[in-house]
Amino acid sequence: MLTLRLAWRNITGAGLRTWLNVGVLSFIYVLVIWHQGILLGMQRHAVNAMISDEISGGQFWCRGYDPFDPLTIEDSHQNIPTDLLSLIDEETATPILVRPGTIYPKNRMQSILIKGIDPDQRILDIPSSDLQDIPHRLPVMVGKTMARKNGLTQGEEFVIRWRDADGTFDAIEGHIVSIMDTIVPAIDQGQIWVPLADLQELSGMAKQATLVVVDQQVRGLPAAKNWVFKDQANLLRDVNDMVNSKRGGAVFMYIILMFLAMLAIFDTQVLAIFRRRREIGTMMALGMPRIRVIGLFTLEGILLGILAIGVAAVYGIPALYYTAQKGLPISDDTSDWGFAVASRLFPAYSAALITGTVAIVMITITIVSFLPSRRIAKLNPTDALKGKLT
Amino acid sequence: MSALIRIQDLTKQFPMGGRRFTALDGISLEFERGEFSGLVGPSGSGKTTLLNIIGALDNPTRGSAIVLDRDTKTLRHREAARLRNHNLGFIFQTFNLLSVYTVFENVEFPLLLLKMEKSGRRKAVMDALEWVGLTDKVDMRPARLSGGECQRVAVARAMVKNPKIVLADEPTANLDAENSHNILKMMIGLNREFRTTFIFATHDEKVIGYLKRIISLNDGQVVRDEEP
Structure with missing residues (x-):
């Protein structure tokens, strides 16, 4: 609880630096969900159209x-x-x-x-x-x-x-x-x-x-x-496979976005440990065990991710809702796509998609926050107090 | 009466290039409760190194530093942290205040580590800030304080948990004469009121003038130990 309170104090006290990170992370949340939502919407639309026009039960x-x-x-x-x-x-x-x-x-x-x-x-x-x-x-x-x-x-x-x-x-x-x-x-x-x-x-x-x-x-x-x-599952297998193959291509985009998230946190953590080494030394001198200092820095990264969820919800929910309602115009000729694609694509956002994306980003953030923080364990407090890294 | 701190034949060496530099060379000292003493000497004489070893922030190469009946060399990280948290206060030359915290939060920090309950914590922090005359600046961040005020916050932070020992490393080096005297008078007052043991590392004449015991170091050895 203490570590959580201190971590919260640290990130709220860091001002613009915190909000820049939160902004980047929230954008990544929204972008990943939106991107996956397009694929899910495409799949649902194709499946519904096939059931309605071609295969029924x-x-x-x-x-x-x-x-x-x-x-x-x-x-x-x-x-x-x-x-x-x-x-x-x-x-x-x-x-x-x-x-x-x-x-x-x-x-x-x-x-x-x-x-x-x-x-x-x-x-x-x-x-x-x-x-x-x-x-x-x-x-x-x-x-x-x-x-x-x-x-x-x-x-x-x-x-x-x-x-x-x-x-x-x-x-x-x-x-x-x-x-x-x-x-x-x-x-x-x-x-x-x-x-x-x-x-x-x-x-x-x-x-x-x-x-x-x-x-x-x-x-x-x-x-x-x-x-x-x-049955339906059998007849829809091909379209599901085709959408999944397109999803496979989208993995590249997914990796780039996750890399951005990792970079935002990793960079912040590495920079924080470099810039805040005197603070780390002071905390140790005041009696904070190393493991707790590591926990504090890791938790700061995690809190950035949680804050980003809130910020993403503020502007992401209206934006995603709007695109889900209005749809997105796509190319006139989609006949070579191999499955049913409407002239407007309506992204679909399932609870599993949203919770899954949030969970994956949070797990990534936790790992990426922890890895640089481990360095604190090797930090000599007397060097840290002088602002040196050992 | 047993000594609060016992330093026995303590040697500290640092690797330097391919050789080893001896910062402290066979030092033996004892400090009693309520002392207002200082380690005095030129830069590189070993003052800060000795202070760091007493504060369980560093370990001796040979010999021992027994602080409150505990050999700092045998303490694990967590035990050393506990010793510092419960019994030691630190005051640094560069104040080392936590920049994103307010004055109140900086002083409160050691008490949070002690898991003191909220009302007791608030009272202790306000009392400490009253000693140093900063009750009107509780919500300010360190960046908005003068050097003297920052050091007073650092003193309050060191004293708020009523430690047995306060270790002050060049506490007046970044302060003007007036602020230095004010800070030192305040420390004298705290030393008298609470019988807290103060150990300074300094080469500042202003500080030396206030010390009740002066331990002169040179090249890692005690060359003089006197009560002026």
């Missing part, structure tokens, strides 16, 4: 289907099992048929995936209801990135070619009825969406699907023979 995949292996797509279609049909009838699941195909927009050829979805489905938050019947033409919905990259506009028509169940090429005129505003690349780039029944008929694959998306509310999923269930 999970997906049943027909055996052999692998969305990352184009060679598996051709054969990835099977009759929907009765167990899953009952879920579809209850409107707690929706089937999707995926077929490889080619489109010819503006006289150019592009390989794409054709995805058939029930226009009346309510499992995924995409405007499938826009896929209304059009006489003699196939209604098509595309994502906004797909539309932008290929210069497609609503009302535009292009030829769509595919192979039917017998391997025969067929073609039809597609008519863009909707441009889907989604940020999820996996349902946007390199694909077009058509009514499921039309695709089943055109492909000769009636009652067949490639995958069945299950609503999040469904509990006690049936076991469907030859179909494999991929």
Whole structure:
């Protein structure tokens, strides 16, 4: 208690020197939390968008289907099992048929995936209801990135070619009825969406699907023979890995910030021991044991860290709250990021993030405060009284 | 009556380059309670070194310094700190006040180390400041005090815990004549009132004039020990 009181006296008495250190440390707290919050917000946003637009409560995949292996797509279609049909009838699941195909927009050829979805489905938050019947033409919905990259506009028509169940090429005129505003690349780039029944008929694959998306509310999923269930965690693994890889890159920034924190404290401590050696000698002469002098200097560093938490809270909470509410504008084209990124990024700050950051900075400060203070143990009091270092 | 401090055949050597410099050479002395004595001699005669050894801030190379029945050479850091905290007061040439503390806090510091309770601490500090005539400056920082006032704070800090021994190293070296006399008169008063043993290290004639026992040192040896 005495050491704490003396440490408090020393740092409050040091005036500007203390507040400079506290300012630097508080800035580091806020910056680290903000930076980590951006990554957390990015991850949460990507995950929420994927759950809402693509995976919902999970997906049943027909055996052999692998969305990352184009060679598996051709054969990835099977009759929907009765167990899953009952879920579809209850409107707690929706089937999707995926077929490889080619489109010819503006006289150019592009390989794409054709995805058939029930226009009346309510499992995924995409405007499938826009896929209304059009006489003699196939209604098509595309994502906004797909539309932008290929210069497609609503009302535009292009030829769509595919192979039917017998391997025969067929073609039809597609008519863009909707441009889907989604940020999820996996349902946007390199694909077009058509009514499921039309695709089943055109492909000769009636009652067949490639995958069945299950609503999040469904509990006690049936076991469907030859179909494999991929839960949310499994389907989100890739996006989590990608965000984590970006987080890995952010470690560099994190290290720089932590280094700044260490430098602020280490420098202060080393300088303090050099400048205050006469004070150290005086304290020893007045009867303060060395270990307590070491504790005093270490505690001064720790108190700087604690003060910095308070100062960081004063300006950091409003600043972080503002960015969390208003978001931060980011680059228009984030399609090469590999996961869903909105045009405004909303940082997210969890309790774990804040307490974790504070704990890591405080542990660093404690260590960095203690290390130079150990030198006091070797200090000869008579030399210290003369202002010499031994 | 047993002596408060017994110095027996004490030698102190310091490494200097490749050789050893002998600062104190076989000194034997005794100090009784209530003495007002001084170690007198030119620079390098060993005054401060002897004072530091008596104060358990340094150890002798040979011989012993028995302070309050404790051999300073055998004390561990914590025990030496305890001895200083409970029984010794220090007054330095450069005052050595803690710059971020107020006058009150500087004087209070030794009492905090003694873990004295708050009301007793406050009374002791105010009493000490009253002795040195600084009750009107309790909230000031040392930077705003004159040299004489700083040394009076240092005296108050040394005396506040009512130590058995006060060790004063050139206490008037940074003071003008008037302040020096005032400080010394004050110390004489404290010596009389509390029978505190004062040991000075000095070569200042003003101080020497007040001493009741003068121990002259030269080249690390006692050349004269007299009561004027």
